[in-house]
Amino acid sequence: MEPVGTITMYFPFMDSETRDIIQTVMDEADHYHDFVHELNRRVCEEETTELAVFFATHHAVVLSDFNLLDRLARKYGKLAIIRPNLLIASALKGRDEDFQKARDAADYVISKNPPLWLHLEMLVNKLEAELFGYPVLFHVDSRDEIEEILERNPDLEFYKSRLYHFLSVRANKDGDMDTALEYLEQAIASSEEHNDLNRYARVVRTKAVFIQGRDIKQSVLLLERAGRALESLGDSDGFSDVLFQQGKIMAVRGEYNQAITHI
Known part of the structure; x- marks a missing residue:
């Protein structure tokens, strides 16, 4: 590859x-x-x-x-540096809705004074847990510390794509679409700069979904871009989700036969 x-x-x-x-x-x-x-x-x-x-x-x-994550959890479930991700995955699958456990697991790793990049990774995990638990669970300090580290360490700027993607989802939950789209543009720019094709595809797909009510034509174009990227990565599940979103748009347009082939 x-x-x-x-x-x-x-x-x-x-x-x-x-x-x-x-x-x-x-x-x-x-x-x-x-x-x-x-x-x-x-x-x-x-x-x-x-x-x-x-x-x-x-x-x-x-x-x-989640199948791969389940396999990793069975063998390495007690390994501290992967527990935040495993706990978030467990919560997303409905096994445990307490995202605070993921925050606590990340804080435990941070307390051991890991290398700066891993410290930042744990903060991003915390922010992700806070996002899924938002607005019940939200701590602005995670975002603030992430931004402080990124400002001082340009070699870690590739984390901006994840930061801004998460913030865009939160802004959308708040009903602030303009801010959400601004964050998405920053996330797209960061993922392009660092050749982070996977996150580029996912951020573009998120933008396409967000703007469907505003600009269906642009949404379709963005889904095509995301689909091409995901297909090149061999990500069949991600590509299938893009086809599903395209099918929904076709159904809205009354293009039912085409919609059925996509969905």
Whole structure:
């Protein structure tokens, strides 16, 4: 597969053994989806590093692949650096709706003084948990600390795509569509700058969904862009979601036969 920033932007923060594992899997994979599944298999079946397990979990989250996350949880459920992601996934599946547990798990990792990038990763996990629990669960300090770290450390600016994507969803929940779209534009710019094709596709898809009531034509164009990106990554589930969104628009237009083929 061609290198994508979703994977390679973390290379500077990996130890040599972990990087060799990730690089080998990436070199042998056909596309991103293949990479994620093979990395998951290797960390579950072969001797590996804790950081490789973290990245296997991280990339399974990018794909929203709960089967992979369940497999990782069965083997590595007590590994502190992946527990925030596992707890968020569990809550999203309806097993445990207490997103505070994910925040607490991230705080535990932060309390151990991890490297700055991992500290930031935990803060982003906290913000994600706060978003899903919003407005019942929301702490502005997570966002503030994230922005402070990004301002001081330009080598971590690739996190902006996730930050702004989350903030756009929160603004949309608040009914502030203009602010939501401003955040999405910043998220798109960041993902493009860092060749983070996976998050680019997901942010573009979010924007397409947000503007369906305002500009159906533009929404269709954005869904096509997101679909092309997801298809190139081998992300069949993400691509299927794009087809579903396109089908909904066709149904609104009265194009029922086309809508049925998409949905």
